[in-house]
Amino acid sequence: MKLPTYFCWTRFGTEAGQGIGKILERKEEEREANGGLFFWGIGNALGPSIEELLRRTTNPEVLFSPIKSVPRSVDSQPAAVVAWTAAETFRGEPFNLPEQTLVTSRYDPNAPRESSYALVCFSSVPLSEAGGNGQVAPAMLRNLRTGRPIGASQVTAIVESVDSIERESSSYEVLIRARLAEPYFLRLRNPLTLPKTGGSADWERTVREVWSRRLTGLTRQSAVTTARLFS
Numbered sequence: 001m002k003l004p005t006y007f008c009w010t011r012f013g014t015e016a017g018q019g020i021g022k023i024l025e026r027k028e029e030e031r032e033a034n035g036g037l038f039f040w041g042i043g044n045a046l047g048p049s050i051e052e053l054l055r056r057t058t059n060p061e062v063l064f065s066p067i068k069s070v071p072r073s074v075d076s077q078p079a080a081v082v083a084w085t086a087a088e089t090f091r092g093e094p095f096n097l098p099e100q101t102l103v104t105s106r107y108d109p110n111a112p113r114e115s116s117y118a119l120v121c122f123s124s125v126p127l128s129e130a131g132g133n134g135q136v137a138p139a140m141l142r143n144l145r146t147g148r149p150i151g152a153s154q155v156t157a158i159v160e161s162v163d164s165i166e167r168e169s170s171s172y173e174v175l176i177r178a179r180l181a182e183p184y185f186l187r188l189r190n191p192l193t194l195p196k197t198g199g200s201a202d203w204e205r206t207v208r209e210v211w212s213r214r215l216t217g218l219t220r221q222s223a224v225t226t227a228r229l230f231s
Contacts, residue, residue, distance in 0.1 A: 001134030001174065003063075003161045006056045006144060008119065008180060009136060010042060010156040011172065013067035016081045016104045020066055024175075026102070028127045033100035037181060038127075040064075040119045041103045041188070042156045047090035049158035050185045052145050060180040062121055065136055065172035067155075078106030083210045084116055084188035095186055102207050107191060116188040119156075122181040134174035 013020060031038040040062075053060050084103045087095040097103070103118050123130045138150045141159040150157055192210055 001132040001177070003134065003136065004057070004061050006053055006060075006158075006160050008046070008050075008053065008060065008062040008156070009065070009141065009150075009159050010040070010062065010119070011065050011067045012040075012155075013069070014075045015041075016106045017076060017078055018104075024127055030101055031123060031127060034098050036122050036124050037098070038121050038123070038178075039097070039101050039103050039186070040121055041084070041105050042117050042119060043105075044156055045117055045187070046156065046158060046185050049143075049145050050090055053158045053180075054184070056144070060184065062119055062176075062178050062180050063134070063136060063174050064176035064178075066175055068172070075106060078108075080107040080109055081105070081194045082107040082191035083194055084118070084190065085192050085210065086190040087118070087186040087188050089183040090185045090187065091183075093183075095183060100207060102210060103188060104194065105191075107193070112191075114189065114191075116191075118186045118188055120181050120184055120186060121178040123176070123178040127176050127178075130176045130178060131174050132177045134177065135171040136174055137171040 012023070015023065018026070027038050027040065050060075081104055084105070085097070087097050089095050103116075105116050107113075140161060140163070141150050141157075142148065142162050143150065143154075144158045144160050147160075150159065194206065194210070
């Protein structure tokens with residue numbers, strides 16, 4: 001698989017108490033429900049880099065690779081898990097998340113955060129068929145805006161693929177290759193704590209519950225409110 005010259009690369013693993021298999025299953029259900037569209041939560045802001053990507057290409061893509069390291073306990077056994085129920089574009093415009101969408105993340109009630117982020121992605125084929133059997137070598141990538149190499153802790157980045165003498169360096173499997181769809185990148189707000197289910201929650205039921213709580217005004221405004229209503 002030939003890499004795009006400019007693209008978004010994100011590495012993912014166990015998150016919010018769910019392993020890679022369960023995350024992919026949930027995102028595929030979301031993709032089917034939204035006619036190909038799915039929303040992928042990430043932990044860092046990419047606004048200026050997304051703008052630069054859109055200046056360089058009219059067909060922005062995102063490549064997903066599994067993380068090689070062992071999951072951290074904070075990811076496999078988080079203190080709490082939230083769904084994000086409000087969003088805005090990287091230009092600050094309000095964006096209505098589809099009601100078939102569920103973007104989750106781990107959450108620390110003792111150090112609550114008010115926002116998270118997500119990539120807006122599209123695939124016309126099931127995610128299990130969207131990889132293309134490709135490989136990504138970090139040594140052959142550079143951050144698009146700065147030209148600097150990809151840092152070891154840089155999980156999601158907007159990159160340029162360049163020639164490199166380090167062709168024998170380690171590489172990552174491309175598990176999913178998808179398009180970035182307008183508005184490409186979102187800032188998420190209004191976290192809503194999800195009940196602990198031991199990983200057996202039905203996706204459609206969970207989505208319905210999240211959005212019914214949102215629509216009845218029970219969206220989280222603070223960690224205190226979260227604990228009071230859903231602990």
